[in-house]
Amino acid sequence: MTIPAGPAHHTSMGNTLFSSLATRHVPREHPRLLGPRSRLQALAKERPDAYRRTKEISARDITNGPHPGDPNADFGAQISVTSKLMSLSLVCAIEEDRSAGRTAIELVKQHYLDKPLPIGHVPFGHDCGVCGVVYDLCHEHWTEEERKRYHTFLIACRDNNVDEEMSPFHDGWWGYKNAGFIVALLAVMYETEKELFMLYNIDREFRTLCVDALKLAGDGGGYAEGFYVNYYMQDWLFACEAMRRCTGADYLAAAPEFYASRAIASAFEQYPGVRERGSRRPICVGDGRGRFFKVERDSALTANRMLVAHYRDDSDHQAINSFLNLTPHVGADENAWRELLWFDPAVKQGDLERFRLSHVSPGPGYVYARSSWKEDATYFFFKCGKRFTAHQHLDVGHFYIYKHDELASEGGHYVDFSGPHDSNYYLRTIAHNSVLVHDPSEIFSHVRAFTGPMGNDGGQAYPWPGTHFRHNGDAMDADAWRAHPELGDIAELLAFQDAGAFMYTAGDCTRSYSAKKLEWFTRQIVYIRPGTFVIFDRVKAKDPAFKKTWLLQAAKPPTGTAPHLVIDNGKGRLHVQTVLPASASVTLHQGDELYRYGGGHYPPRATYGPCAECRIEVSPSQPAAVDYFLHVLTATDASVPQVPRGSATVAGDRVTLTIGDATISFLTGSVGGSIDLGGKRTAFTSRIER
Template sequence: MRGARKLPADPVGLCLFCMSHICYINAKNPHVRKDRMPHPLPSRQILLATLILLHPPIGAAASPPPVVPAPAPRIANGAWASVLLERPRLLGPRAHLQALAREKADAYKALRGQDNLLAAGIVHAVEGLPAGAIAPHVASAMKDVARGVTNIHQDTWIWLENVALCLDLFHDAISETDRRAMIDWINPHLETFTDDENAFHNSTLSKILCYLRIAYATWGENPKAKAFRDHAIVKLYEGRVLPVLRELGAGGGFTECGWYTRGSLWHLVQALELARRIEGYDGFSRAPRFFYQRLAYELHQPYPGRWLYGCERYPCEGDGSYVYGGHVEYPRHTRTLLAQYFRGSELARAVAARQRRASNPAAALVDFLLEEPPDAPSGLDAVPLAHLASGIGRMYARSDWTDDATWIRFECGDFWNNHQHYEVGNFEIFRRDLLAAESGEYIDYGGSHAINWLIRTVAHNCILVHQPDESSWKQMRDGGRTPPANDGGQAKRFDWVAPTLEAWKAKRDSYERGDIVAYVNDPAFCYVAGDCTMAYARSKLSLWIRQIVFLRPSTIVIFDRVVATKPEYAKTWLLHMRNEPAVEGTTTSIRNGKGVLTAVTLLPEQAAIRKVEGYGYGGQSYAPERKTGLSEEAIRWRIEVQPPALRAEDLFLHVLSTADAPPTITLSRKGSAVGASVGEAEILFAGQVGGTLTAGGKTVPLKSEIRTGPYE
């Protein structure tokens, strides 16, 4: 992402937050939101007018840079150093586990009934297990040893980790011959297992945890134990991952896609916490801003409300699935450990307000091992209602912190790894249920559904520009096995992913896709703009700027200025949804569960709007090849908005509302500016990134500036 000057949020805007938040949620009836009353008060207009009267100009004097608090963990650095002289090691000293069993008696009783390696290891440490209960776990480890030395993406570190855990947890019950066989099998992987070491990829973080577990599990009886430790910390963490966290981790963002980051970052946090407790190596302190601000990121990332079994629900953000699974618990574990590291901080207290019970037995086991009594919760009123991870070009915003909030995500960043999609400019909208999202489902990595639909621009809420003879998709992530189709979307301009930050920077232009060029968050509205031009082939697109104004609590105004290199390159504006929408004139109505989204097309005037079911374009379907197809959660419908005539430059203007009764919406024009009147507010767009927001007779300029808050 190209650099942009960032100014922290102004103090007046921050001071107004609590007052305005209470104003529109609690006035008269503290249990009913204004936009859901039969005769709603003009709370949004009151908010906007108040904001504009008191708010200093955008670009006013900057507040101090974000402050990262000092760490204050209860378990000190190196507190478990003596564990290397006893067994077990990887889950903590035996005395520590026995104390947990007494303090968390109910949780311990529950995990005693689980039939898995970690649960058995805990029980063996606390009270001992008979040989018959240990034998299946040793047999599983020896089966992995029998595979021989491998270099297989993901599978290799999973097998290695299984053996290392078994060796440590049941060390006294494993014969010396088998222990030697395990170590003799593990050690050659230092030279052979060269996969999973990309600086931007999920499996590198998992490999760090795996190698640290090997090092500590075999310490004292393996001459290569320290080499595994150094490979994990010096080569992979300090040499590859840490530079990425420092350069691109503002706001707590990581370069992997969202779904994969949730699991792999949890592995990294576990690894660093283990190293901190055992050897006193504090990897968090090497990138304190990233890890502290990740707490704010984790507060914003999930959709509002609770889902199955009381858990949070998350967007895919690249390869992933909307189906419930263990992955929904990883962010909670991550924020728990980070909050305990930054104990007493503002964000640790905010995270405590989101504490909940585990949604499955595996997560409950992790809670037993790692969850400490949290800080006294402070509530979430002090946490801004939007969050920008500027290094990766991702923004979240929400109307409030209730379960009924409207939530949006906007994506406009560069390319780092193959789990990302061609989705620069994409947005998502959620209220009560998923209303606008990316389409398809990650059921394979290199099949036709993945290569020609799932990862492509056509499956996202973006813009298509169709150049009939375009050939921008040779050698996709499957190595060219699947013939690529022309979806009219974003181009692949790089040869392959870069292994390190230095290699990525050396070819930065080829990975450049988009930049967030404006961002401001205030109590009544959030404004963000992205320059998406570089994501497309230069042969067909000269400019695409997307501007989004989120008028809290329920209105999203999206303005797109798109300039093609030739008038005959047809443009299409996309919006994806789960269920069949209703299209009447310029209004599209979308329902999913208890959620409703109304989308009004103001520009182009006389636009053609059509609804499409399925995963096809150009007369070809790219539905999944598996007989089972996609899950019920998969997004299946879309609308396509096209101008009435072909021309080089087109303006797309849409107003979307999650309100049960949307406001009155009309097109506005003033000189060269164009925009929308939404109730008593008016939003005008002028130039490439400029515009104004007006309410109560006062106007706020919308500028090409980025104003970050305290956790960004």
């Protein structure tokens, strides 16, 4: 049934959606999602090189992509169905090219409408959205029968996936489902009797559930799900732009705690240096496969371009725009259409050289820092955040250090979400830079519903099966999270300050572990620029016999002799000094031993790029209830043979470290202390200074 024109399809609020955010009716003309045809034609003239390349892609054949784990494949030389359809549709709309439009429509039928309906944990909404772009940009070239087929496909995708991807903490709500549905429903507005109410329900979910989740888990621009935000953010921002253009609803304004800092946090989530195909490698927090070039790097770059354009009058975003302009093009040939639509040369560039060198995102508990914005900068990341969703790891307290390449890295590979390697190694604490406390009686079971043999690594707890957080450890929404703090409130980022010459941060990791084995574990980190990191950990076990182990995931096997080890990776070097405990036991696990612990062996069945090749384990030589771990990690060029040695004293209520011209004191009874540097004493803060 076609809804007739007239006021019956409009609301008294002056918008089509019954939404408090919308301010106008959806236009009846096509194209509408990206603005009218005249705007697209103007973009083609303003950005002729991007349009030329988009048109070239529209004429190329779709390719069969390589295996996702093949590090030698050129993922940037592929032509996906999505990019082919986007390119063809833009050519059709800009040049009013019927042939391009009909080709796109036939491909929609071949790859979507003629295939079995996508149901379950698959990108059903994304599929609808890609088809929706073709529907909008090539609207006049669809036959009436083809339009009805698309309407049927769209509504059936919704009806058969009502109970899928329901949590806004999870990527599926945004990327698999609702970004595409928004685009598709706006494209068919006024043509069936259902699209209005379907879109209203998504809008209501966003306003009542998602905004709260973004403010809770995304304050500061990081997001608790970690790397997965790179997979869907550009698609979601496209949906937001379509909503804004078609209805006036500004979804970004509804959650500024996240969106107004997202491009900034994302810039801090990129390692220094330009890599394959002119791209930047993002850090991987939680599940993800970002270790070599794939198209999600272009998605992240495009999302940041969209955000700096939206916040173009903000000086921080202008500085980030200068950073983005250091990689002026997408990496993959097929993604020229992204440049055409969203790489706006009119956005001002700010002073990147004077832009701040650290950032904190309290929502997920992320701290980022750099020595400079130069491509050879030293980089640092620290995580001490709460539990919200399934793609998070048991990695509270984890950190990365990078100089020319990863030095303090991460272990394992994202092979199978709930396979034996992922459940026993990749997501577990033993694969991260944190601390183990081994209670021989502790039992790990049904991690991500895995029912095979399960190892006891001594790491952080997995208490969620059989609870409101279910077997994957994810909250349904912010209210459910607040109702069960015993399940989600597992850590606390306690402090953050950046005084220029040094940065300090602290976190309480205690609640991430079973209360049966651990009294407390706090981590304090002092970063003395340009490359020295002092890490002080206070750990108290319930039983002195529970072995404590400090972990460092070395990108390459180290050389030297403990307590002084050296990790070389490419042009970068990490000097590792174990200062405390005195006379520590240091063991290296590499080669066939890398994935062994507790009598089990958990190697990956496939690999997805470089990961840590050696696990360094540091333990006290004698059992005790309380132990202090103090390490000095110094990142340098590989040509630097040695760095200043650190020495420490433990006296009274503090541990005091002397390293170079700095003296650092840490309290032993609580979190806190001070640093003497450059003739000035500074007390460490006890709060997050933003």
